Amino acid sequence: MDPRIAWFQPEQLGPANSAWMNIWETTQGLGSLSNHNIHGSANGVPDAVTSSSETRMQGTINPKGDNEIEHKFDLLETNINQHPAGRGSSGPWVVGGTAFASWRERERECGLGNRRRRDNRASTFGFNRSLLSIGSNSAVDDAGCRGVGYTGTPWKTRNYSAGILGLHEEIQDFYAYMSPRPEEERMRREVVERIERVIKDLWPTADVQVFGSFSTGLYLPTSDIDLVVFGKFREGDSLPLWRLEEALRKHKVVEENSVKVLDKATVPIIKLTDSLTEVKVDISFNMKNAVKAAALIKDYKKKYPVLPYLVLVLKQFLLQRDMNEVFTGGISSYCLFLIAVSFLQLHSREDACSPNANTGVLLIEFFELYGRHFNYLKTGIRIKDGGCYLSKDEVQKSMLDGYRPSLLYIEDPLQQGNDVGRSSYGAMQVKQVFDYAYMVLSHAVSPIAKYYPNNHSESILGRIIRVTQEVAEYRDWITMKWADLSLNSLTLNGNDVTLLVEPQQTYECNNNLSEEGAESPSSSSPPPSSPSSSSSSSSPQSSSASSSDAVGAL
Template sequence: MSPRPEEERMRMEVVERIERVIKDLWPFADVQIFGSFTTGLYLPTSDIDLVVFGKWDNLPLWTLEEALRKRHVAEENSIKVLDKATVPIIKLTDSYTEVKVDISFNVQNGVKAAQLIKEFKKKYPVLPHLVLVLKQFLLQRDLNEVFTGGIGSYSLFLMAVSFLQLHYRVDACSPNANMGVLLIEFFELYGRHFNYLKTGIRIKDGGSYVAKDEVQRSMLDGYRPSMLYIEDPLQPDNDVGRSSYGAMQVKQAFDYAYVVLSHAVSPIAKYYPNNEGESILGRIIRVTQEVVEYRDWITKQWGSQSKNEPLCNGTLLKLTSVHETKQPAGRSPGLPNEILGAVTTHRAQGHSSSSPAGSVTKGKVGFEAHSSRRALYSLVF
């Protein structure tokens, strides 16, 4: 699932082919990569995002589209110009590798966001693994595209950053953190406890939750925070999740994943009927045979893996038992008794209700004990 060196080489060749066409048209144009490819958080089927900087009276979308078509860089029926979009782009599929590419012009935010992501990756070493698993989880459920109401890569990344910023265990952010536990806790937070109706996410200044009522008071008349309100740390007046109108579907998917994984790691899991050849993570994530064959083709074309290189194919991702640990009675295994008041109260009856008092508040939130013991699990890559 994690990017391989040969996949990076293949993608760089795609970028170079497109860049040659652009440089032939405008020698002084500056082509930059942004998005998941430059941050290293891309899946085998992820797009490449490019931005072209230059001086034009009108954006030369159709000029570049014609040149790419004539040079046979793009598949004939794949290239499209979205000139009416909020950010006009050219969408295409590379004719040789079938990698999808989005090209925009003079858009600064994408490059700045990529730099921000790299900084957070350094601060939280567990982020890349957590985000890649979550991206695959959403991808296979068609919940990863903003234009269909899903959660985009940037929104998902900021949700993961917020999760780690506000985590009650300091060691959750260390390189040796238990990835399996973190994944289950992420699903628990955003699938069960987070109050989407009343609470927004803020990343800047160390991270916090923010009351939507307060956000709305600062917005123009007629505007209100979206269901998944995420304040853009680079542009505070921008709601990153505003187009994710299917946020509640994502919440349901996260809740489902939490239930499945929690059952899988419970002490009585050995009594559940299950396919012995299936890993614990394999219960919620599948990598199709088509993707496996595509990655094998890339390996043959752009170089085989060295023996010292870790095998990162998503089909080998699994959760393995490390040990069991005791939990204090009356405490949730996934979240602490004392957390930010913006997170909803979870009771045994399944009801959730709470609201943040003011912009950012801390308070006691009651939880019924899920179990006095639980197994700790680690992701194996």
């Protein structure tokens, strides 16, 4: 079982499963042998890593075909995880008075500490080990964390109907739980304001605009903030990027090692992490289509009321599998949004677009279409003018210099000739996880599912989606530090309504706050995260993909 794609389902857990996992890890060189190498080596990658990796190669992977790429990726991750420099710090993080050392220690013991995990709070890589530990120890730990027994389905607070109707009800609850909270919006606006002040100091006449998921309201708790700076910059001049990078460091707005200047990309971009909140931010220059894309998304949200529910579930589904970034082979949020729109445009039933449509049915049918039936080799996607499918042979005739349509060809509705999916080199891996999700969900809502053990108490959506404990605690930290500050300007979710509070009322409210509740967000330690492995230099792979990220972020 690929740990990046799947985890054990509830009916598969038990003593036999635990014993089999121990046997499998021993034979694969990922169990006690790997842990011994990690703790017993001080410098470099241990020699035993090579031998254990060679053992994995013998007789298990066909040296030809697509499996070779998958095997090399697994081998690379194994070496990264086993290298001493690739492991996170063992020191505790203290966030809002809660120590995270015990949770980090459990990650290392369970084999969860890896590069992808540290870069992505939402990653469920290695989630199987957490599931196996739930049955043996479900108590809350001494640090006050949610405990080893945290199941990863915090949105499930009630029992649902049986079958497909229950999945629909659960998607509604998932959307309500994952939708941005007022305090999360307030925190992100503060991040934007800090960066905007630095930009205005450099270029007083510059115009800073927000686009992407923060603009459309379709962002997850750990999503990036996308900014575009409009000004009189010479085309092809990379000097503004470096000046802004230097200014951000000088004002200590960013984490020291988090800034990347991708000046060689088709669309130059700055990637950074805010020092106070650890929110990731992407900054581009003079990207007019970025703002137009946000407006396009808002229009389709109004046209298809079920679209936000599908998109938020699908974004979380790809995010936790590290398939939401173009530079890792995944598909961008903009790309995901376009294929979701195409799915609804060309759906056979007219009621699929109504507000009362069953989102459970639509989600399964989405996975079925793009996981099993869609012909990626011969077919492209167009959403303009009502939407249609395109023959790639016909598309190629209009392309210059012998170029061919990409495997995931999606025509950009805002820029003629632009293929949104051209940089998604791992489109077949995305297809694979869609197919897996279709298989799991279709079985979970079938009549035979009523015979599964604890069927009524288990989450159907939780079979393919989990919210990690790290994300849940990060949201708790945000709520604790920004909830009181949001009283002055409470924006209702999904509506442009602002609650105005008189200054005298604000003064009285602040006087009634406890000493802990009145603490400034910046006075506490930042939310839990591991040291960033990024550097200030950009890799060629990141540079080639950043243009799609800049325009294509939701």
